[in-house]
Amino acid sequence: MLDYSQLQNLPTAEDLPDSDDTPVDNELQELIPHLLRSILALIWSDRWDWYFGIDMGIYYDPNQSAIVPDGFLSLGVPRVKDENLRLSYVLWEEENVPILALEVISQTSNQEYTKKKEIYQTIGIQYYVIYNPQRKRKPRLEVYSLENQEYVLLGNQSPVWLEAIGLGIGLDRGTDQGVTREWLYWYDKNGERFLTPEERSRQAEFQKQQAEFQKQQVEFQKQQAEFQKQQAETKAERYARRLRELGIDPESL
Incomplete structure (x- = not known):
């Protein structure tokens, strides 16, 4: 990583292009990072x-x-800098290197294993996550950790624990926006997957329905108990009337 203190007249984010105008060539390159960010917004909402x-x-x-x-995570920086949000991520302004970089491989590699990997390594990004959904025999998920300024494969068994972040990352089959397939998710220390906003909403709706059902069950049991009480009273009244017809005072029994 460069020592920016030795450089003069550094450009600001407003001076630099905020896009390289290169379109993504795989829809997953947008959907997967968006899903990861939406989960973080839930579990780190505070x-x-x-x-x-x-x-x-x-x-x-x-x-x-x-x-x-395709996606990157930085810790120790403001989630929102100002109302215009970020145009780009400029290291000499942020003064904080991202802790994780994510690349989703399309049908053809785009230097994710060569040039990009070397740059992330040079910058000092601690974790480099590569997801290759096209792979059939080799692991589709690779997680590298920066050790002695070089990337070492941390693991490819899902999920992989990221100690410096306090989260795990891994693969699981699920449904997001109506699409059922393998997705990348965040995990807790025990290997339990965090729910997506969509799943959290469905869970809340299910719990609401369960609570309503239990309420109806209690009401039904209450009505049933009342009916049985009325039935018992009616039976007792019939018995007492029959005794009177036989000339027996039911009170004397």
């Missing part, structure tokens, strides 16, 4: 010291073009 960028340029060298991961 935290404002994190930022998850999607298809946003990271400027690491004023003399180089930005590098654009």
Whole structure:
């Protein structure tokens, strides 16, 4: 990583292009990062010291073009800088290197295993996550950790625990926006997957229906008890009337 204190007249985010105008070539390259960010917004709803960028340029060298991961996570930075939000992620302004970079591989590799990996390594990004949905025999998920300035495969068994983030990341089959397939999710220390906003909503609706059903069950049992009481009283009245017809005072029994 460059020592920006030695450089003069560094450009600001407003001076730099906020896009490389390169369209994504796989819809998953947008959907997967968006899902991860939406889950973070739920589980870290009370935290404002994190930022998850999607298809946003990271400027690491004023003399180089930005590098654009499919997604990246940075900790210790404001979640919202101002009402205009971020145009790009400029390291000499943020003064904080992202802790995770994510790349979703399309049908053809786009230097995710070579140039991009080397740049993320040079920048000092702790975790590099590569998801290759096209793979059939090799692991589709690879998670690298920066050890002694080099990336070491941390694991490819899902989920993989990311100690510096306090979350795990892994694969599971689920449904998001009506699409049922394998997705990337966040996990807790025990390997339990965090729910998506869609799943959380369905869970809340199910719990509401369960509560309503239990309420109806209690009401039904109450009505049934009242009916049985009335039945018992009616039976007792018939018995007493029959005794009187026989000349027996039921009170004397």
